Amino acid sequence: MSRKRSRNIFIATCITPAIMLFALFMVVPTFEVFRMSLYNWGGLSGNKTFIGFNNFKVLWNDMRFIQSFQNSVLLIVLVAVLTIVVAIFFASVLTKEKVFATNFFRIVFYIPNILSVVIIAGIFSAVYNPRTGLLNSILGLLNLEQLQRQWLGNQDIVIYSLAGALVWQAIGYYMVMYMSGMASIPESYYEAASLEGAGKFKQFSAITLPLIWNNLRTTLTFYIISTINLSFLLVTAMTGGGPDGSTEVFLSYMYSQAYSNSTYGYGMAIGVVVFTFSFVLAAVVSRITKREVLEF
């Protein structure tokens, strides 16, 4: 046996288990989702009827689905934008400024990320409590009674209340990621810039931002995936999609259709849309943010 051949066999044997597992647990189920979306099926018995793209036609006219889709898109945009701004701000303050107890703050910011979503739901339902909640109490203390709201009851703002909880939860994680990017930028760049008379903001926009750009791009994909997933968990635990569908996101709608409404095939059709949407969105975002990677 030639050396090359035996090496190839070795490589093939090494990767076969991984490929098998990947195929079994990722490719096959994904394929099944696509296949099931073409059936009318309750989900339990053997009575499946093939109905082609009918589920998708119904989906196109389903106002509740469209509402949940809008909610999801709104959440993805809001959470990504707010978290990026806040996380980058704190990351640059904590790495570049001489702040008291940097490590302490880093841990404090990170804590929400290790909490389970159910606990976050509990915390925020206490924060948003109309009567004794933190938010309304603080507004009352500051004599801003006119700003007090039914944070989880007013259908116009409940989706923003949800976004608030998601941002709070996400900041720490992304802040740590940006901090690690910033920490690897050589200090000499900033020294040179300040000798040239560049202010803090100029330093940030001309040095920090371009050099962590790649880091930032990667996290954009994370925002899309994690918001889709976490919003489902948070909605399930905190608002149940209510009041009257105002906080329904597409995964929670998919769940209620696949199970509560016994239309498993239709639920899978929603799954196909969500799958395609998140894939395309991630690809588009990655494409339009592509810049030449700066070396340092």
Next chain:
Amino acid sequence: MKMKHVFLAMMLMLLVVLAACGGGDTEETDTGEDTTGNDTEETTDDSPSEPQTLHVAALESAYGVDVWEKIIAAYEEAHGNVTIDLTIERNIEEVMRPNMQAGEYPDVFLLATDREEALTETMIKENALASLEDMLTMNVFGEQVTVEDKLLDGFTDTLATNPYADGETYLAPMFYSPTGLFYNANLLEEYGWDAPTTWDEMFELGEKALAEDIYLFTYPVAGYFDTLLRSMLYASGDVDLFNAAMTYEEGVWESAEGRRVLETIEKLADYTHPDTVANANPNDFVRNQQLVLDNEAIFMPNGTWVVGEMAEAPRVDGFEWGMMPVPAFEEGGTRYAFTFFEQVWVPSQAENVEGGKEFISFLYSDQAAEIFLEAGAAQPIEGIVNMMDDEQAFFYSIYSNDVLPAMGTFASTTPVPGVSIGDELYVKIDSVMSGRVTVDEWVNSLEQANDSLRPAMN
């Protein structure tokens, strides 16, 4: 070469792990005693001399696990020839669904409709239940009376037990519980207010209460309107309107009687505690129930379980639970209190269908009823109220000459994607309360939903 050995060993380990995972699909069961019974040994022969194994699945509800273990012990002792394998979990749907999808069905399943995961509804919609007609004519296990005769009247005439509206029973009624409007009896007494019997009196009381800074009404979550609305349908247009609504008849919500139910709900919005909608979610609904305990709201739709649910909650001094049927629309009109009950059923693909039916008949025996009653669950059988203690009997004696039980649920349909009558009728109430949806819009969306569901009825 050494590397190859290490690699081989690792592959072997991986295989072992995979094999172990693959073999691990015997479901976790919480058995009363250690069962040696193994599903594959089960025989379909149900002659009494052959030992048989029965697989029972049940939802672990507020009544606890103990009660089922006692029932099973009693049945095994009485029968002598059966071993029962019990699976009881709080998330029973999640535990059983994969097994059922793989074709392993329990022989008896205690799981009501109207649950989030809707496993029972799915079984109904897929025509996967065994008919229980012959069980009704069987003698109650160990007694000389047929199941049919022993059950309270009306319990097997509803769409909740005969889902296809053809008179055939597929789900047996279990654990009935009257629902109604719950309140603090002491509060009404303190102010000298009478419990209203008509909606006009109800709204008068609402005005009086508002003057005292008390709101007339609150609800835990919009889903609790199911019992209230169905009682109102009975009160507004009798059984005809109710059945028309439950079978998605055209124009039922546009009719004067149907409309007045929805209009009453809309009017109720003016008297509903302002925090209600904000708390009407799975996380915070107890806060709405607390409003009643704190004298901030008077009435809420609920069932007898709320007494146990709020047992540990703080309350105003002198608080005393009261329950009244839903007000009538006219003076002297009949009032209704919806009777909520759970269901037990046999999957048609179960291995031991006959054994399952026999077990269900035992659940209506006096012996079983007493065991259930100890845990607070009342079986819908003749003479059950006599077995109760005073507190229990108070709630169950709500029915009288002018207060009738309302029972039943929506007719089953084949799955219709994107249309849920529960969403349109109950969940929408959150929007009606906030004024976002008018009665006209509500009627329209209900009629539209009915148009899609009517042709899909089984």
